[in-house]
Amino acid sequence: MDLSFIFVQIISGLTVATFLFLVASGLTLIFGVVDVFNFAHGSFYMLGAYLGYQIISYWHVNFWAALFLASIWVGILGMAMEFFFLRRIYGRAEEGGFQILLTYSFILIIDDVVKMIWGTEYKTIERPAGFSGSIKIGSAILPSYYLVIIIIGLLLVVLSWLILNHTRPGKIARASAIDREMLGILGVNVPLTMTTVFGIATALGGMSGILAAPLRSVTPGAGIEVIIDSLIVVVLGGMGNFWGAWVGALIIGEVNSFAVAYVPKWASLFNYLS
Amino acid sequence: MSLKRLNNRIFLAGIVVLLFLLPFMKVSEYVVILMNEIIVWGLFALAFNLLFGVSGMLSFGQALFYGFGAYVTGLMVIHFGAFWFIPSILIGMTAVIAISILLGLITIRLSGVYFTMLTLAFAQLGWEIVFKWYSFTGGDDGIQGIYPPDFLGTPKAYYYFSLILVLLSVWIIRKFVNSPYGLTLRCLRQNPIRVSFLGRKVKNYQLGVYVVSAIFSSLAGSLMAGINGSIHPGMLNWTTSGEVILMSVLGGIGQFFGPFLGGGVIVLIEDIIGAYTEYWSFIIGIIMLLIVLLFPKGVLGEFSKLRRRLKI
Numbered sequence: 123m124d125l126s127f128i129f130v131q132i133i134s135g136l137t138v139a140t141f142l143f144l145v146a147s148g149l150t151l152i153f154g155v156v157d158v159f160n161f162a163h164g165s166f167y168m169l170g171a172y173l174g175y176q177i178i179s180y181w182h183v184n185f186w187a188a189l190f191l192a193s194i195w196v197g198i199l200g201m202a203m204e205f206f207f208l209r210r211i212y213g214r215a216e217e218g219g220f221q222i223l224l225t226y227s228f229i230l231i232i233d234d235v236v237k238m239i240w241g242t243e244y245k246t247i248e249r250p251a252g253f254s255g256s257i258k259i260g261s262a263i264l265p266s267y268y269l270v271i272i273i274i275g276l277l278l279v280v281l282s283w284l285i286l287n288h289t290r291p292g293k294i295a296r297a298s299a300i301d302r303e304m305l306g307i308l309g310v311n312v313p314l315t316m317t318t319v320f321g322i323a324t325a326l327g328g329m330s331g332i333l334a335a336p337l338r339s340v341t342p343g344a345g346i347e348v349i350i351d352s353l354i355v356v357v358l359g360g361m362g363n364f365w366g367a368w369v370g371a372l373i374i375g376e377v378n379s380f381a382v383a384y385v386p387k388w389a390s391l392f393n394y395l396s
Numbered sequence: 397m398s399l400k401r402l403n404n405r406i407f408l409a410g411i412v413v414l415l416f417l418l419p420f421m422k423v424s425e426y427v428v429i430l431m432n433e434i435i436v437w438g439l440f441a442l443a444f445n446l447l448f449g450v451s452g453m454l455s456f457g458q459a460l461f462y463g464f465g466a467y468v469t470g471l472m473v474i475h476f477g478a479f480w481f482i483p484s485i486l487i488g489m490t491a492v493i494a495i496s497i498l499l500g501l502i503t504i505r506l507s508g509v510y511f512t513m514l515t516l517a518f519a520q521l522g523w524e525i526v527f528k529w530y531s532f533t534g535g536d537d538g539i540q541g542i543y544p545p546d547f548l549g550t551p552k553a554y555y556y557f558s559l560i561l562v563l564l565s566v567w568i569i570r571k572f573v574n575s576p577y578g579l580t581l582r583c584l585r586q587n588p589i590r591v592s593f594l595g596r597k598v599k600n601y602q603l604g605v606y607v608v609s610a611i612f613s614s615l616a617g618s619l620m621a622g623i624n625g626s627i628h629p630g631m632l633n634w635t636t637s638g639e640v641i642l643m644s645v646l647g648g649i650g651q652f653f654g655p656f657l658g659g660g661v662i663v664l665i666e667d668i669i670g671a672y673t674e675y676w677s678f679i680i681g682i683i684m685l686l687i688v689l690l691f692p693k694g695v696l697g698e699f700s701k702l703r704r705r706l707k708i
Contacts, residue, residue, distance in 0.1 A: 153509075159512075207685070207689065210689055211688065211689070214692070219448065219452075219454040220692065222454060222456070222509065222512055223645060223684060223688050224685065224688045226638055226684065227680075227681040227684035228681070228685075229681070230638075230677040230678065230680055230681030230684070231678055231681035231685070234675045234677050234681070235678065237675065238675065238678075346634070350516070350520055353516075353517065357513060357514075357517075
């Protein structure tokens with residue numbers, strides 16, 4: 123075992139961590155601000171991947187445009203879900219259980235809708251032009267697309283931090299996590315805030331789906347795998363804690379990456395162990 | 397005994413008699429098997445509802461205990477012969493006590509969404525193990541050819557066997573829910589803090605109901621293994637947990653027999669619609685959505701509301 127091997131594993135762990143972080147940060151954002159556990163978050167990841175595929179293969183736009191468009195679409199769908207359905211059960215007795223059931227029903231519906239539209243075969247998205255090759259760092263050979271993903275992930279982390287901590291919308295989002303009623307009295311449109319946060323969070327999930335699509339093939343049911351992994355990430359980092367999600371994603375990503383290298387068959391068990 | 401209660405008793409007795417007479421009516425073997433599935437699912441839903449409807453703990457991992465029972469029965473019958481079918485049911489129910497105490501000690505430390513997620517994570521862990529441990533559990537292929545002993549060989553005989561066990565369990569569960577212990581559980585659902593003020597150890601009660609629910613889930617799993625003679629890892633998957641939740645919510649979590657009814661309805665719908673479409677989970681999803689949004693009390697709950705309004 124040499125150093126370059128470890129280096130490659132670390133980098134590939136980082137890419138996994140980036141995907142997980144994008145999904146998990148949305149999950150934790152929704153939990154923190156809207157106080158909903160969005161079980162269907164993984165389904166938005168899957169929707170993102172499929173919409174990205176659709177946009178690229180039918181409209182022949184480039185990868186980056188598709189990434190942008192599909193994320194926005196997924197965000198709009200997420201907002202629609204909050205606006206038309208979730209909003210109706212806020213404040214009901216035993217809300218927690220019914221939230222889980224409602225979002226669970228969305229997993230089932232979205233899964234089958236995807237099957238109806240795109241069928242059950244594997245879909246793939248090509249890596250974006252210019253990043254299909256690999257680059258050499260020292261003696262290690264790395265797919266350049268991995269680096270792209272890690273850079274995008276880092277950019278998003280910094281951007282989220284700036285927005286959450288240094289802008290007025292970020293302040294409002296943080297405030298509504300603490301006391302919704304007070305925020306409403308101060309003249310903030312709380313329902314709109316919640317819908318917007320839901321949209322941003324699901325857009326992040328969708329973006330992660332498209333970014334992951336060139337590496338893992340897109341299949342129906344992908345949403346379910348993703349939600350359980352990101353759940354572990356979120357629980358590991360503390361529910362509703364943005365930075366916790368980041369650390370959790372890093373841990374799970376690296377553990378997963380090394381486990382796949384050494385004991386591929388049992389790799390997924392390590393997630394549960396940690 | 398009030399007239400209404402008497403009425404209810406006569407109604408229940410009628411249903412039990414109907415269930416016993418079913419194989420004698422001119423029905424095909426297929427109907428008997430379907431009915432068998434309904435009562436076993438009903439038992440599973442009832443066991444699940446001990447957690448959600450009675451104690452207010454939404455577990456998304458009951459499939460673990462259900463699948464455990466099924467695999468204990470399946471593996472024992474395959475390896476040691478059909479004689480072990482009945483003992484294996486008891487062994488499964490005993491072993492699941494140990495497992496559920498162990499898991500319960502971890503899961504009930506959390507409440508609300510965290511409890512749900514932790515139970516889900518443990519169940520998925522169990523599913524992974526069954527799915528991947530090919531040499532022992534048969535992995536994705538599952539196990540086929542689990543035959544109960546000869547005297548239970550026909551669908552009719554097996555139906556009576558499971559009907560008696562299910563009715564016995566229903567009776568025990570009902571006694572359990574109506575006992576002081578069950579009353580405390582129902583209080584827990586409404587206000588755990590106040591229960592602890594009354595000097596009850598909340599966690600002990602939660603652990604107790606978790607174990608009881610696991611025992612009957614395991615029984616349901618074992619019985620299910622005998623109906624089709626085959627088991628598969630999907631029985632431990634979270635879709636199974638989801639289905640049993642849907643049954644309970646559809647029937648009505650606040651009513652004792654709600655989950656049982658919901659189980660029957662779902663199995664029937666699955667049987668009828670499953671022949672026409674492969675998009676089964678889409679339909680389940682829509683049903684769940686409508687119930688959560690419009691009829692959170694479930695079919696029986698809405699029915700009894702209606703009855704109260706009409707004063708009958």
